[in-house]
Amino acid sequence: xxxxxxxxxxxxxxVLVLADDLDLESTRHLSRITEMxxxxxxxxxxxxxxxxxxxxxxxxxxxxxxxxxxxxxxxxPPTGGFVAFQxxxxxxxxxxxxxxxxxxxxxxxxxxxxxxQGDRRHVPPGWDTWVVPAGGEPYNEYNYTLNxxxxxxxxxxxxxxxxxxxxxxxxxxxxxxxxKNPAFAYVSPYAPHSPSTAAPRxxxxxxxxxxxxxxxxxxxxxxxxPADIRSRDKMKERELASIDRQYRARVGxxxxxxxxxxxxxAVQQARDRLAETWLIFTSDNGFHLGSHRLGKxxxxxxxxxxxxxxxxxGPGVRPGTVVSALVLNTDLAPTLxxxxxxxxxxxxxxxxxxxxxxxxxxxxxxxxxxxxxARQPDQEPEARPRKPAKPAYSGIRTLTHKFVxxxxxxxxxxxxxxxxxxxxxxxxxxxxEEAALAxxxxxxxxxxxxxxxxAENPSxxxxxxx
Numbered sequence: 001x002x003x004x005x006x007x008x009x010x011x012x013x014x015v016l017v018l019a020d021d022l023d024l025e026s027t028r029h030l031s032r033i034t035e036m037x038x039x040x041x042x043x044x045x046x047x048x049x050x051x052x053x054x055x056x057x058x059x060x061x062x063x064x065x066x067x068x069x070x071x072x073x074x075x076x077p078p079t080g081g082f083v084a085f086q087x088x089x090x091x092x093x094x095x096x097x098x099x100x101x102x103x104x105x106x107x108x109x110x111x112x113x114x115x116x117q118g119d120r121r122h123v124p125p126g127w128d129t130w131v132v133p134a135g136g137e138p139y140n141e142y143n144y145t146l147n148x149x150x151x152x153x154x155x156x157x158x159x160x161x162x163x164x165x166x167x168x169x170x171x172x173x174x175x176x177x178x179x180k181n182p183a184f185a186y187v188s189p190y191a192p193h194s195p196s197t198a199a200p201r202x203x204x205x206x207x208x209x210x211x212x213x214x215x216x217x218x219x220x221x222x223x224x225x226p227a228d229i230r231s232r233d234k235m236k237e238r239e240l241a242s243i244d245r246q247y248r249a250r251v252g253x254x255x256x257x258x259x260x261x262x263x264x265x266a267v268q269q270a271r272d273r274l275a276e277t278w279l280i281f282t283s284d285n286g287f288h289l290g291s292h293r294l295g296k297x298x299x300x301x302x303x304x305x306x307x308x309x310x311x312x313x314g315p316g317v318r319p320g321t322v323v324s325a326l327v328l329n330t331d332l333a334p335t336l337x338x339x340x341x342x343x344x345x346x347x348x349x350x351x352x353x354x355x356x357x358x359x360x361x362x363x364x365x366x367x368x369x370x371x372x373x374a375r376q377p378d379q380e381p382e383a384r385p386r387k388p389a390k391p392a393y394s395g396i397r398t399l400t401h402k403f404v405x406x407x408x409x410x411x412x413x414x415x416x417x418x419x420x421x422x423x424x425x426x427x428x429x430x431x432x433e434e435a436a437l438a439x440x441x442x443x444x445x446x447x448x449x450x451x452x453x454x455a456e457n458p459s460x461x462x463x464x465x466x
Contacts, residue, residue, distance in 0.1 A: 011101070011182040012315055013175070013277040014339055015264055016332070018061070018186070019257060020054065020109060020193040021298065022250075022283035024307045025212055029251045032258040033311065036265055037281050041313030042321045042357060048397065049329045051372050052285040052298045052305035055112040057329055058188075059085050061284070062092040064333030064348035066370060069448055072111075073374035080374075081113030091345050093333040094126030094186070100342045103181045105129035105174040107167045108188035109138070121150045131170045138163055139190050141197040159200050164189045168260040172267045182340070187264070191257050194296070196249035199256040211247040211289045216302075216421040219292045224425035226410040228391060232293040243290050250287075278314035278339050282332075292422070301371045301395050301404045301412070302422055314339070314357070323356050326399065328369050330452075347449030366456035370444040371395035375407060396441040403427075403437035413437070 027033065049057045051067045059065075059072040067073050070088055074080035098104045110132045115122050123130040134152060136144030141164065142157040148170075155161040171185055191197075198205070211217075218235045219225075235243075261281065268274040288294050288304040298305045310327060330350030337344045338352035355362050375392035395404035395412075402422070404412040411427035413434050427434060443455040 011341065012339060013178070013183045013185075013268065013273055014097075014102075014280075014336060015171075015175075015183075015185045015187060015268075015277060016280045016336070017257070017261060017264070017282075018058075018108075018188045019254070019281075019283040019309075020188070020190050021285060021287045022192055022254065022309065023287040023289075023304060024309050025304075026192070026247075026251055026254070026287075027309045029206070029209070030254055030258060033261060033281060036258075036261055037279060037311040037313050038320070040319045041279070041311060041317050042323055044310035044312070044323050044325070044327050044353075046324055046326050047282065047308050047310035047328075048306045048326065048369065049285050049308055050306075050370055052300065053373075054109075054193075054284050055080050055082070055085070057284040058109075058111055059088065060329045060350075061332045062094070063088050064093070064330055064344065064350040066330060066349045066447070066452065067372055067374075068446065069349060073372070074376045075112040076376070077113070079376050082111040082116065083113055085111055089124040089126075092124075092126055093336050093345065094124070094184070096126075096337055096342060096345045097184045097340055098126045098128065100340055101181065102340065103128050103174070103178045103183045105131070105171070105183070105185045106188070107131045107171050107174070107185065108163075109133070109190055110188070115147065120145075120152060121147055123147070123150055129170075129174050131167065133163070139193055140195060141190065141199075162199050162256065164191060164256040164260055165199065168263045171260070172263055175264070175267050175271065175273075184336070184340070185264075187260065189257050189260060191253040192250035194246070196246065196253040198249065198252035199259075202252050202255040204252075205255065206248050206251050209248045209251060210244045214291065214421060216291045216423055218290055219423065221423075222293060225292065226391070226406055226408065226412065229292055229294070235290065235293060235295070239295060240290070243296060246296055247289055276315055278312065280332075281309065281311045283308040284329075299373060299390065301373070301393060301397075301402070303416075303420070306371065306397065312357070317357055323353075325353065325356055325361075326366050326369060327353050328366075330369075349447070349449060349452040351453060364457050366453075367458045368396055368398040368440065368444075368456050370441075370447070370452075370456075371397055371402075371404065372445075394441060394445050396437050396444060398437070401433050401437060403434060403441060405438065405441065 055075040056067040056072045059070040072080045072084045115134045120134040133144045134147035138144040146153045268277045286305045334344040334352040338354040372394045392407040402414045413427040414422045
């Protein structure tokens with residue numbers, strides 16, 4: 001069990017480092033992150049996102065609300081993007097911490113579609129320091145324009161312009177400048193998102209890595225899967241080679257993020273504030289590379305896309321501990337508020353997991369959560385034909401099972417204890433769990449606030465699907 005020192009500071013510093021598209025499996029190659037955060041802190045082994053896509057997940061992180069309650073269900077209008085999030089900007093974890101006296105800073109990727117054309121200097125409420133790309137090619141790590149507190153700053157393609165390093169320097173300056181005020185830094189590098197550009201010092205450092213060949217990699221028999229999966233052929237050699245190249249690039253690009261974390265720790269040590277600092281490392285969503293014959297991507301309800309790393313170090317945390325509770329991206333905002341000692345921002349869908357670190361685990365905790373995705377055509381340049389719209393779905397994932405209901409009328413049901421790689425779809429085979437999970441999903445689909453908390457909490461003893 002974990003505990004916090006009784007004398008833990010009432011207003012600690014908080015640093016959230018959010019990787020972009022980092023799958024859980026890849027973190028085994030990030031030994032320095034393990035040494036710097038997991039070993040002196042805690043690993044949440046069952047951390048998930050509800051909708052595996054950048055903008056919806058980031059909107060959830062900022063608000064503590066499921067995507068169906070933020071209204072951000074995709075990366076682009078009409079069902080998402082920054083345009084859809086604007087109505088939420090006045091009530092985020094940043095506005096709450098800012099009102100409580102925190103110095104607040106945002107560094108890196110904000111939301112897809114930011115900024116709007118004609119408003120490149122926009123700084124949302126709640127942020128005292130704002131260092132966010134507002135143009136150019138930030139995903140490439142070079143040739144981008146930063147909005148630095150309303151001033152546009154162009155960067156080129158010199159080694160000193162490498163974006164992750166620029167962000168690290170900005171975070172250092174922010175923390176040093178906080179003085180005696182508690183600080184909240186939301187640090188959001190673009191790695192390992194495609195094209196996964198490594199820093200020059202890390203180029204070619206992992207020449208022999210291959211994507212893991214898990215049991216569901218290029219799945220042998222997809223006859224029980226939905227039509228979108230069944231229609232996919234076994235991958236060709238060139239596709240397998242491309243996946244391996246992407247895997248190497250993704251891992252290599254994360255080494256600069258490890259350097260960023262090291263710089264945060266060093267500056268907090270220099271300020272004599274490390275013992276009073278919460279440092280959280282996670283990702284906005286997972287990522288698949290070859291599982292179930294899928295190439296490279298996210299947005300599916302499969303484990304590779306929903307699972308994310310979540311490592312935390314902070315005041316009084318017992319080193320090297322593992323927490324197995326189901327935690328979700330809806331929980332980050334209420335947890336950050338709890339770390340700061342302030343109330344959550346209203347009736348949130350998530351809940352604070354700080355109790356799991358204090359030796360006072362909640363009497364009731366979720367054993368299920370909602371999975372959701374809206375139907376929207378892929379965004380392609382107008383000169384190209386659009387790809388068919390991907391199916392929408394809603395689903396429920398419990399400690400032991402997963403049930404997914406597609407808008408095509410198809411279903412998936414997996415026993416995750418017996419079949420963790422989701423190879424055998426049990427939907428339609430008469431399993432009692434299917435009806436029980438479908439009934440529970442109906443309560444989660446449109447839940448709000450405490451209604452979500454109640455729907456996620458364990459069913460009465462003996463209920464199926466648990």
